[in-house]
Amino acid sequence: MASSYSFVFLHVLVIFSLARTAFSDLSDDFYDDICPQALPTIRRVVEDAVSQERRMGASLLRLHFHDCFVNGCDASILLDQTATIDSEKTSRANNNSARGFEVIDRIKLEVDKVCGRPVVSCADILAVAARDSVVALHGPTWEVELGRRDSTTASRTTADNDIPTPLMDLPALIDNFKKQGLDEEDLVALSGGHTLGFAQCSTFRNRIYSETNNIDSTFASQRQANCPRSGGDSNLASLDPTPALFDSKYFTNLVSKKGLLHSDQALFSGGETDELVKTYSTNLRTFSKDFAESMIKMGNIKPLTGNEGQIRVDCRKVN
Numbered sequence: 001m002a003s004s005y006s007f008v009f010l011h012v013l014v015i016f017s018l019a020r021t022a023f024s025d026l027s028d029d030f031y032d033d034i035c036p037q038a039l040p041t042i043r044r045v046v047e048d049a050v051s052q053e054r055r056m057g058a059s060l061l062r063l064h065f066h067d068c069f070v071n072g073c074d075a076s077i078l079l080d081q082t083a084t085i086d087s088e089k090t091s092r093a094n095n096n097s098a099r100g101f102e103v104i105d106r107i108k109l110e111v112d113k114v115c116g117r118p119v120v121s122c123a124d125i126l127a128v129a130a131r132d133s134v135v136a137l138h139g140p141t142w143e144v145e146l147g148r149r150d151s152t153t154a155s156r157t158t159a160d161n162d163i164p165t166p167l168m169d170l171p172a173l174i175d176n177f178k179k180q181g182l183d184e185e186d187l188v189a190l191s192g193g194h195t196l197g198f199a200q201c202s203t204f205r206n207r208i209y210s211e212t213n214n215i216d217s218t219f220a221s222q223r224q225a226n227c228p229r230s231g232g233d234s235n236l237a238s239l240d241p242t243p244a245l246f247d248s249k250y251f252t253n254l255v256s257k258k259g260l261l262h263s264d265q266a267l268f269s270g271g272e273t274d275e276l277v278k279t280y281s282t283n284l285r286t287f288s289k290d291f292a293e294s295m296i297k298m299g300n301i302k303p304l305t306g307n308e309g310q311i312r313v314d315c316r317k318v319n
Helices: 002-018 039-054 053-067 101-115 120-136 156-162 170-180 184-195 200-208 215-226 249-255 264-268 274-282 284-298
Strands: 199-200 237-239
Touching: 002 237, 039 053, 039 101, 039 120, 053 101, 053 120, 053 156, 053 184, 101 120, 120 284, 170 184, 170 264, 184 249, 184 264, 184 274, 199 200, 200 215, 200 264, 249 264, 249 274, 264 274, 274 284
Parallel strands: none
Antiparallel strands: 199 237
């Protein structure tokens, strides 16, 4: 089993080393001269955090996703509430749900220390930490395009409007991703990030109690044991059977009508994404390759570069 994961890891690394996606504003060697120890330092802190709590890998991946879907990958999700900052941490998708901020703080502290000054943006830290979290949980690696700068604003309203919700059906999901320049393959591949982590009872209660189509009845009953009709909103259930391992079981679940969230199962509900779900459910190598490619694409959503934005000294507040 371990050798197959190693093969996938190396296979995807070779593909993206030889055929890296070229972007005009970002580059994978951005810190090579100004702070060559930046990326190894991020990796070290992420590996330590994930080893202490395996769930943290999914949390760091989710932070990058939720950041990029709100006005681009600019670390706006990290900003705390102030008189002038309408923090995205209080949005419906993030409130009492987004986590891992203390790990990002630690990374920022360690990176600035090794670099001797604040030269690595919080936005780049989020992008690299997401990749390193996936690798730490036996997923693929990829060359992260770097050079993002940090926003000086945040928008709770935009977070409420643009971060996809667990209740979305397939047309709504497709439109949501299209707004970010992402296509249906990106939708399915990136949703596969739910091979890692957990969801709160409040996000799937309606599915396990009210939905009768496209849900396995035994699966629904099992989830009900830890998610009552009322109360227990923060009780957790894993998004797939192996929440700390990057594999294809998330898609196997969908084919078996065992998607935890309505938005998960929507990917396999008689629509145009069914065939891709089937492919990923039986081919980890293809899923890993497409996931890495879509992560690179998502990471290039409206980055601030050059003299735009700033390099925050503290990821939680504007300089």
